[in-house]
Amino acid sequence: MKLENDPLAAFWMPFTANRAFKTTPRQLASAKDMHYTSDDGRQILDGTAGLWAVNAGHCRAPIVxxxxxxxxxxxxxxxxxxxxxxxxxxxxxxxxxxxxxxxxxxxxxxxxxxxxxxxxxxxxxxxxxxxxxxxxxxxxxxxxxxxxxxxxxxxxxxxxxxxxxxxxxxxxxxxxxxxxxxxxxxxxxxxxxxxxxxxxxxxxxxxxxxxxxxxxxxxxxxxxxxxxxxxxxxxxxxxxxxxxxxxxxxxxxxxxxxxxxxxxxxxxxxxxxxxxxxxxxxxxxxxxxxxxxxxxxxxxxxxxxxxxxxxxxxxxxxxxxxxxxxxxxxxxxxxxxEGIFEHASSLHGYWQDAVHSLKGKRHIIDIRNMGIVAAIELAPHAGGVGKRGMQLFHKCFDNGLLVRATGDIIALSPPLILEKAHIDEIVGRIGELIETVD
Missing domain, CATH: 3.40.640.10 (Type I PLP-dependent aspartate aminotransferase-like (Major domain))
Structure with missing residues (x-):
């Protein structure tokens, strides 16, 4: 069998709109601590700990x-x-x-x-x-x-x-x-x-x-x-x-x-x-x-x-x-x-206040939080449920922030090694970009 010219064709991606992704691929090439690096060399602040998982930050030397x-x-x-x-x-x-x-x-x-x-x-x-x-x-x-x-x-x-x-x-x-x-x-x-x-x-x-x-x-x-x-x-x-x-x-x-x-x-x-x-x-x-x-x-x-x-x-x-x-x-x-759980717990109040500061922003109908987790729920677009959520997900990635979109809900769960400056960056970036969503 001949190899296809398209290097993206063979991988059937999980929980992904494959046709849309392969038209406009967004890929990650490396990671360290709180950031990914995209395949085009941009730094992406990880607002989701990968998929709720990288609690101690990326590529930590003792684990490697x-x-x-x-x-x-x-x-x-x-x-x-x-x-x-x-x-x-x-x-x-x-x-x-x-x-x-x-x-x-x-x-x-x-x-x-x-x-x-x-x-x-x-x-x-x-x-x-x-x-x-x-x-x-x-x-x-x-x-x-x-x-x-x-x-x-x-x-x-x-x-x-x-x-x-x-x-x-x-x-x-x-x-x-x-x-x-x-x-x-x-x-x-x-x-x-x-x-x-x-x-x-x-x-x-x-x-x-x-x-x-x-x-x-x-x-x-x-x-x-x-x-x-x-x-x-x-x-x-x-x-x-x-x-x-x-x-x-x-x-x-x-x-x-x-x-x-x-x-x-x-x-x-x-x-x-x-x-x-x-x-x-x-x-x-x-x-x-x-x-x-x-x-x-x-x-x-x-x-x-x-x-x-x-x-x-x-x-x-x-x-x-x-x-x-x-x-x-x-x-x-x-x-x-490193006392990672204790460090994260010390930021619970700051995290809560920061994410709830987005209340009143365009399209936002609810904000929820627990620990170092938050959800920002958007009113559905007339064009269909999930349209606004995916639009904000893409805008965030293209502007250096990884979030998770579940329908019209943006979920946040950054690595637990985050600092206040990371929280400010996550919330500030979302606050700016939500104003540009249809």
Whole structure:
């Protein structure tokens, strides 16, 4: 087969308007700390930590060196019936920084795999303790739980489900918590909305608790446009799930590792689920890796309660990959040695005031924030939903700022090593460019 003349043709890009991109490509060539460098040599301030992931900044030397060292010593080790020291060391480290009791770690390669793993573990646990009728899974509207068939089944982002349908049956969804009438321009967590957790009681009444295995929610829903949890909402979910013997899963692929304060949103918000999924900031995105932190009683229910042999028929070729484990250990060291979470937390107030200073700017109908995350919601254009969001995304990139567009919502989640000057630049650039959007 002849090679095509177009060097962009072969790569079918994910979550991308391929025809539009390949007409006007925007590419990144290198990165360091808070900035990317575009292929035409321009500096691009990273307002999104890549994809919510590069919390410690780009190309940090300790992480790079750890990966290089591991690649020269142990490139790969099979994880089935064998192990290697780095995976056990990393699991032990994670066990010490997860919420109390969530000290059993299962490794995956992405957030999507972490979600599917968590759902499988919940189902396996219910079966292992004699609750095999509990097969129903509860997600939430507008929830993003990855792109595996398990994740899109419990997820609630319409376009992720519409093209493929779902393979899982017996799935319900809680309502989302976004309400502009009550919560527009709230600084931090809204006071209205805790009552929406009571919808879980209605689902229990409809199907029977004996049919429900697990509930999965993002403590802060990120990819759908930063939906901040109302005060008391997660506490109610925890109370209801505990009362009915339902496993509660927090999808913390975005919120873990300092993004909203502590190591996890669970820690920051004081609500401990039974299972936490994570990825992204675990390795600072340097090597793909995900993990699932599981409470001891669920782990023991599956592992100690089963017959001899393999207790959970699940896993991945690259679970606990040596290079990923090395990257994760170096990342955790960096978070601690530089006090990155504490540094980011010290900027929460400045960040909040800065992003909310955009209130009143053209087209903006809401601003939301939590930790070092924010969303700027734009009124839809008459020409279609998402048109303004994509227009601002392109204008920002072309003017030296990377943001994330989700429909008409601009999401911000810069690396946690940012300084006040970076915040001023991000907010100032958006404030200028929003005036030029149709």
């Amino acid at each position: 060196e750890a990966i290089q060292k591991c690649a020269a010593e142990l490139d790969y080790a099979p994880p089935f019936q064998l192990g290697h020291p780095l995976a056990f060391e990393l699991a032990s480290r994670l066990a010490t920084i997860m919420p109390e009791g969530l000290d059993r770690i299962f490794f995956t390669n992405s957030g999507s795999e972490s979600v599917d793993t968590a759902l499988k573990i919940a189902l396996a646990y219910q079966r292992a303790i004699g609750q095999g009728t509990r097969t129903r899974l509860i997600g939430r509207e507008r929830g993003y739980n990855g792109v595996g068939f398990g994740g899109i089944s419990v997820g609630g982002i319409v376009n992720n489900r519409r093209q493929f349908g779902t393979l899982l049956t017996g799935v319900d969804h809680l309502p989302h918590t976004h309400n502009l009438e009550h919560n527009a321009f709230t600084m931090g967590r809204p006071e209205w909305g805790a009552h929406l957790a009571d919808n879980l009681e209605a689902i229990v009444a409809l199907h029977g608790a004996e049919t429900i295995a697990a509930v999965i929610v993002e403590p802060m829903a990120g990819s759908t446009g930063v939906l901040v949890p109302p005060i008391g909402y997660l506490e109610k979910l925890r109370e209801i799930t505990r009362k009915h013997g339902i496993v509660l899963i927090f999808d913390e692929v975005i919120t873990a590792f300092g993004r909203v304060g502590g190591t996890t949103a669970s820690e920051t918000l004081g609500v401990t689920p039974d299972i936490i999924t994570m990825a992204k900031g675990l390795t600072n995105a340097a090597v793909p890796m995900g993990a699932v932190a599981v409470s001891r009683h669920i782990h023991d229910g599956v592992v100690e309660g089963g017959p001899d042999g393999i207790e959970l028929f699940h896993g991945y070729t690259y679970s606990g990959h040596p290079l990923a484990a090395a990257a994760a250990l170096a990342t955790l060291d960096l978070y601690k040695s």
